[in-house]
Amino acid sequence: MTTAKDKYQKVAYYPGCALEGTAHSYNRSTQEVGKALGLDLVEVKNWNCCGAMEVKNIDPKLQTYLSSRVMAIAATEMKMDVVMAPCNGCYHNLKKAEYDLAHDPTSVEVVDRLSQKAGHATYEAGQVETIHALDWIMHGIGEDGLKQRLKGSLQGLKVANYYGCMYTRPRHIFPEKDKGPGTESTSKPHYMDDLLGAAGAVNVEFPLKTACCGGAHTLSDSDMSTKLVLNILRAAEAAGAEVIATECPTCHSGLEMHQVRAEKKFGQPTKVKILYFTQLLGLALGLSPRQVGVHENISDSLGFLREKGIA
Amino acid sequence: MPIHEQSLIRPENLTTHDQLVVDGVDVSGHWSTFIQSRVVTDYNEAMQDEIAALPGGENVHRCWQCGSCTNSCTVNAINPEFNPRHWIYLVRIGMESEILRDKDIIWQCVSCNKCTYACPRDVVPEGVMKALSHWLELKGHVKPSPSMVFDEVFSEQVFQHGKIEEGRVMQRFFKRTGQSLNQPWLIEMMRRMLRHLPVGMLTKLGLATLVAPRTSGWSGARAAIEEYVHEQEHKRRRALGLDALIEAAKRDAGPVTAGEGARS
Known part of the structure; x- marks a missing residue:
């Protein structure tokens, strides 16, 4: 039987639109961390947008089709x-999409019809397993494996781990979660706590791990998003x-943008730095700040990381 | 008091008399406030079916009003008027006029899915909020919300090219909603973003806003999507009886329309 460890050594990599734009530093640090850990990433050929929240709002079945492609x-x-x-x-x-194609005949029918018309293979539920970058490192390397490969340490850096909405909700599309010890919890x-903890960080007790940043309306209802982000930033600082x-x-x-907006528009400054977990892991693995794209973030943490002796 | 009866105690439905004696009993003043009687006749009996015909609204009939959605709601914590449980109730009994009072905030759902996570009846309240927002727009009760404009700008690029470029989406969204890019916080954000970036990277980012990134061999998918979108639009219009409404409006317009019909 192949274990997750073997299965995750070489995976198809789906960066998505944001990682080719504003989240370039996430893309870069994910790939660099993969290299440092000896995990292979093969980018999905000629990929398209997953449909995001926006296409889902126009028509959920179109989002299912886009993701299925x-x-x-x-797979094929x-x-x-x-x-x-x-x-x-x-x-x-x-x-x-995986869940819908396994449970909803109408979704199967729509995806089949659109795939045929578009001229590519139809995706059938179960052909691939979709994982997050967190699963990839957690199950492909693990905490102990990570510790063995560390070249530096996060030196007791106090971190609030922020997971957001889409990683855990709604529960039914993540059948592998909430299965007891070793599995991820949706509540x-x-x-992220486990991995960064293994890399030497101190995880603070952060109550808003899965709170919403208002990302869906970051531009269309900016004041709402700024309020939600400010809650998160303040709770992290308070912790x-x-x-x-x-x-x-x-x-x-969203956190970076509304941190600036809260300061400039509402006179509510906050100091907490914002970094991708892959950037922090990369630094602990001995990569340079430039390699993990710290200079590409809006939140300026380079000086702070140097002061801490992490970068 | 059941949630739908809260309209009864709105200030405009309450009466207080300075001097009033009924059957010899003095009922003057604040302690004898009367709730005006009312008769509701303008139910939209098709309301639940109309919402269920729109994507996301399919399970609205399953609600048993436990209130888990509102209790867990991100937006409700900021604005107590944002009350999914209340709106789901109104949809189910067809009180369209009551829903219209909140027509300008329903679109503000941030899709965090806390309600869908908490709901014991699989109503998918997040989907119902989206269906309700679409319904308000399709029925002409509201102009497209900023969120809807954003979804359209975004989806147009996906349908056209297979992927999006964020800078383009942002520019088009600001243009279509008539907002200026010249806002102090936005400029500050750009300044901080560009502070450490090497020139090569800037050029690449700049080019991406001019030349859209695209998925190659997308034309087949584009045609398939366009056909599907068209078909679904037609289906929704029919479910909400919009075409019949337009036909009726044409008939009401009188001989001009009829004359045109005869000539063609």
């Missing part, structure tokens, strides 16, 4: 068993965090 290419053209998506939105949508996720670690490009850019 990505999985179909990974690339013969891969696992698709890894670091973006919570992409990850969520692929999982949702109190801990993979004693120096850094908020993120695992989603929408959350990350």
